Amino acid sequence: MRIKKFDRIEPDERKALLVKSTIRSLAADGYAGLSVRKITKEANVSQGLLNHHFGSINALITYAYFDISKRFLESIVAQVERCEGSASDKLDAFFRCNFADDYFDKELLKPWLVFWSLIRDSAEMAEAYEVSNGKVEEILFSLLTAISEEDKLINVDISLATQGLMAMLDGLWVRQCLAPEHISLSDSLQVCRNWTKAYRAGVFTAS
Known part of the structure; x- marks a missing residue:
C-alpha cells in the first residue's frame, strides 16, 4: 500500500x-x-x-549494502546457533542458509555489482565491505577452527582455508545468478559439502 x-x-x-x-x-x-x-x-x-x-545517493547505496549484509548475516547466525550438532553440522547449516530458496535472489545481482564496483572508489563503501565481510570471515574461521579441533587436524592453514571458502561462496553465488541452467542451488550446496570433506581430509594442512 x-x-x-x-x-x-x-x-x-x-x-x-x-x-x-x-x-x-x-x-x-x-x-x-x-x-x-x-x-x-x-x-x-x-x-x-x-x-x-x-x-547523497552514494551514502544511501552504502547504507543499503550494509543493511542487506546485516540482515542476511543475522539470518545465517541464527541458523548456525540453532544447530546443536558438531562444528561440521554448523558449517553445513551456514551453507544451507546461504543457498536456501528463501534467501537466494538472483535479482540482487545488479545491486551487488554496483556495491562491489564502488568499493575501490568509495572509502565509506570499502569500510562497509570490510565490516560485513569481516564478520563472515570470523564466523567461518571459528567454525573451521572447531572442525580442526574436533577432527584433530594438525598444522591446518585455517586462514587460507577461510579465504578460499569465502571466494568459493562468492563465485558460486555469481555463477548461480548468471547461469542457473548449469548449476542449481542444490548443486552449489553439494559443492560446499564436498569442500568440507576435502578440508576434513587435510587438504589445507601446511607442508
Whole structure:
C-alpha cells in the first residue's frame, strides 16, 4: 500500500523505504539509471528526506549494502546457533542458509555489482565491505577452527582455508545468478559439502 503524500512516518521507516526503493531501482536499471527523483518517487517521500537522512545517493547505496549484509548475516547466525550438532553440522547449516530458496535472489545481482564496483572508489563503501565481510570471515574461521579441533587436524592453514571458502561462496553465488541452467542451488550446496570433506581430509594442512 502506498503511503499518502502527507502521512507522517518515523525516521527509521523512511530509511527503510528509501533502502527498498534503492534496491529495486538498482535491480531494474543499474547504477546508471539511479537518481534522487526516481528513488524518492518510488519510496513516496520528498527528495529532501534523502538528503536529510543520507546526504547523497552514494551514502544511501552504502547504507543499503550494509543493511542487506546485516540482515542476511543475522539470518545465517541464527541458523548456525540453532544447530546443536558438531562444528561440521554448523558449517553445513551456514551453507544451507546461504543457498536456501528463501534467501537466494538472483535479482540482487545488479545491486551487488554496483556495491562491489564502488568499493575501490568509495572509502565509506570499502569500510562497509570490510565490516560485513569481516564478520563472515570470523564466523567461518571459528567454525573451521572447531572442525580442526574436533577432527584433530594438525598444522591446518585455517586462514587460507577461510579465504578460499569465502571466494568459493562468492563465485558460486555469481555463477548461480548468471547461469542457473548449469548449476542449481542444490548443486552449489553439494559443492560446499564436498569442500568440507576435502578440508576434513587435510587438504589445507601446511607442508
